Amino acid sequence: MTVINSVIAVIGTFLVAFFIALWLPGLERKFVQARIQQRVGPPVSSPGFMAPIKFFFKETIKPESPMPRLYNALPIISILSVAFILLFMMPQMYTFAAFAGLIAVVGLLKIEEVIYMFMGSLSKSVLSLKMPFPDIVKGAKHPDAPRSFLEELSTKRAFRMIAFGSFPLYIALFVPVVMAKSLYLSDIVAYQQVHGPVLFTLAGVLGAVVFFVGYMVLLNEYPFSILKAKADVIEGPLLEYASKSRAYVYISRGFLMVVLASLFSTLFLGIPPNIFDWHSIVTLIVVLVFPVIMAAVSAFSPIFTYRQFYPVVLGSSILGVLAIVATFI
Amino acid sequence: MDEDNQKTNEKVDRKVIETEISMGPVHPAALEPYRVRLFVEDEIIKDAEITVGVNHRGVERIMEGLPVEKANSLTEKICGICSNSHIWNSCMVAEKALNIEVPERAQYIRIIMEELERMHSHMLYLAHGCEVLGHETLSMRMFYIRETVMELLRMIGGNRVQYGAPIIGGVRPRCELDEMRIQKLKEGMDTVEEKMTEFADRFVSDPMIMSRITGIGTLSQKDAIKLGTSGPTLRATGVEKDLRRDMTVYDPFEFDVITQDDGDVKSNLLVRVFEILESVKIIRQAVAGLPEGKITNRSWEMQDAPITKSYIEVPRGTLYHSYALQDGRVRHSVIRTPSITNIGAMQYACIGQHVTDAQLSIVQCDPCFTCTDRAVKIIRLDK
Numbered sequence: 228m229t230v231i232n233s234v235i236a237v238i239g240t241f242l243v244a245f246f247i248a249l250w251l252p253g254l255e256r257k258f259v260q261a262r263i264q265q266r267v268g269p270p271v272s273s274p275g276f277m278a279p280i281k282f283f284f285k286e287t288i289k290p291e292s293p294m295p296r297l298y299n300a301l302p303i304i305s306i307l308s309v310a311f312i313l314l315f316m317m318p319q320m321y322t323f324a325a326f327a328g329l330i331a332v333v334g335l336l337k338i339e340e341v342i343y344m345f346m347g348s349l350s351k352s353v354l355s356l357k358m359p360f361p362d363i364v365k366g367a368k369h370p371d372a373p374r375s376f377l378e379e380l381s382t383k384r385a386f387r388m389i390a391f392g393s394f395p396l397y398i399a400l401f402v403p404v405v406m407a408k409s410l411y412l413s414d415i416v417a418y419q420q421v422h423g424p425v426l427f428t429l430a431g432v433l434g435a436v437v438f439f440v441g442y443m444v445l446l447n448e449y450p451f452s453i454l455k456a457k458a459d460v461i462e463g464p465l466l467e468y469a470s471k472s473r474a475y476v477y478i479s480r481g482f483l484m485v486v487l488a489s490l491f492s493t494l495f496l497g498i499p500p501n502i503f504d505w506h507s508i509v510t511l512i513v514v515l516v517f518p519v520i521m522a523a524v525s526a527f528s529p530i531f532t533y534r535q536f537y538p539v540v541l542g543s544s545i546l547g548v549l550a551i552v553a554t555f556i
Numbered sequence: 557m558d559e560d561n562q563k564t565n566e567k568v569d570r571k572v573i574e575t576e577i578s579m580g581p582v583h584p585a586a587l588e589p590y591r592v593r594l595f596v597e598d599e600i601i602k603d604a605e606i607t608v609g610v611n612h613r614g615v616e617r618i619m620e621g622l623p624v625e626k627a628n629s630l631t632e633k634i635c636g637i638c639s640n641s642h643i644w645n646s647c648m649v650a651e652k653a654l655n656i657e658v659p660e661r662a663q664y665i666r667i668i669m670e671e672l673e674r675m676h677s678h679m680l681y682l683a684h685g686c687e688v689l690g691h692e693t694l695s696m697r698m699f700y701i702r703e704t705v706m707e708l709l710r711m712i713g714g715n716r717v718q719y720g721a722p723i724i725g726g727v728r729p730r731c732e733l734d735e736m737r738i739q740k741l742k743e744g745m746d747t748v749e750e751k752m753t754e755f756a757d758r759f760v761s762d763p764m765i766m767s768r769i770t771g772i773g774t775l776s777q778k779d780a781i782k783l784g785t786s787g788p789t790l791r792a793t794g795v796e797k798d799l800r801r802d803m804t805v806y807d808p809f810e811f812d813v814i815t816q817d818d819g820d821v822k823s824n825l826l827v828r829v830f831e832i833l834e835s836v837k838i839i840r841q842a843v844a845g846l847p848e849g850k851i852t853n854r855s856w857e858m859q860d861a862p863i864t865k866s867y868i869e870v871p872r873g874t875l876y877h878s879y880a881l882q883d884g885r886v887r888h889s890v891i892r893t894p895s896i897t898n899i900g901a902m903q904y905a906c907i908g909q910h911v912t913d914a915q916l917s918i919v920q921c922d923p924c925f926t927c928t929d930r931a932v933k934i935i936r937l938d939k
Contacts (some may be wrong), residue, residue: 530690
């Protein structure tokens, strides 16, 4: 009976998270950004729910890529890696100790990040080098220069994001670890049930701020969206996605928003996602509040180039280190 | 190892560019089609090449042989943003060639139209600039402010884009300003002044925006002069040159020539913000001192005239129109818009910038590619 209950809890939580994920982009755009920008905005169901449905029924177009199948498979891999994080965050899965730990979470998040590099290097859209335009003509500058696709630029940026961009998030993840003196989620949750939420400590507050910066960086949201800056690389690594693959991209992003907010709830409030626990209402609130704050911040920010990006990441990382130091106080 | 070093040294000696990144002519950040090739090293631009010419419609060629009134109307179609500037200048060529005296009231109405157009052009520039910066909220806010000006243009000209106000010898009767229109103009100017001031305060007090635009796309004063830039692009480098000062029709009006010193994106944006406020000042003076009398002089006769030239200050710089008249028809029409030199100069403004700032560095000169594409390309298939 307990096993059946656990299975129902896991599947139920998973489905609820999935359903909420489909509405978050709409919430972001309709109720926050559109309000701030004094416009009507799209229907709340449109960006996250109806758009993927629409794309599922669009004609499948083969992407301009040397490995189109792999390119199309990448958003599914991304969804799977995010889904695994959610899965092992649930208390019913804590028996799989090796996976229900911070190392596994960091590893799966890294997969999510690395996927952008693969996407960028596999996409060869018409919007740059393949544009039928007579560039190399008499009098043209540097006719011998090696030519690059716009998406290759995104690949380099994705690499930089892996190297330093998401650093604040990973520091913030380790604040509860240091406090609970354990890498396992079960221990971190148990510690907070005894000592109260990590968020209500100085280290927790600092860690939460750094976590939020990392949340925005990982979601490539304004102002941290240099990976897909419209001013140059347009959609960046996602440029060639159409029809079903585009739908998976949308779902993946919404799902990542839910999972990262649930991770915050687990690590900083000690409340893992579980539909059979009424405390999970707090998780739901966090899941809804994070995109709202993110949308408000992004509505008032220009895109950061590295000139702004480096100081923000450096500052956040220092704050994260201070948070870890504060855990010893 | 030695071989590798040798190859690297050879590359350095030959100044080989690491990578070329090309964008356009179709690109979401570009309002109009153009091609830009960026030669980059580690995402920093070492050289740039901008190519225009994909938007050519051959307006001058079509003008050839048309009756002068029709040709003037056609010039309005050159640009959707500065349509009034083109038709005004084209009419001025005919008036100069035929010695037609324009009634003073008509001159005032023409100036009101031109300044309204300058305002909406600069506002469009600011909105687009914010969009390229990635700041959609400020972009949309600017479009809201612009609506007031667009509605005033519609009220006077009957259209939001091509108002067809100037005709040879004055302005169209439908552009006459009655009391109701004058009142709306006054109210509109109050609204624009208030909202633009708020916008400017918000804009310059945002550290994130200032960090993105300060020191980006810098064009030195020396280069700006050498490369023949004009208008706000030139004034943003500190050169106090505004052709309106030399136009006799602007003599009754007091206004300041706005300059900034740095020649970067910030300077370009600020020059235009303050120029909008100067336009408000000019329109207020024009409305307050609007002379009585007729708005069109119809007592003129068509005669042949040699090539006549006219220069005026339009939102982007100096606009040149010239043509000759023969049997009432236009001959040898030439139009030169300010963007052609301004865009060329932006190739230099891009150098040293990050790739993400390339579009920003280019659009800082408020390029208008539809205006600019004037060259005729003749392809001889027999050779």
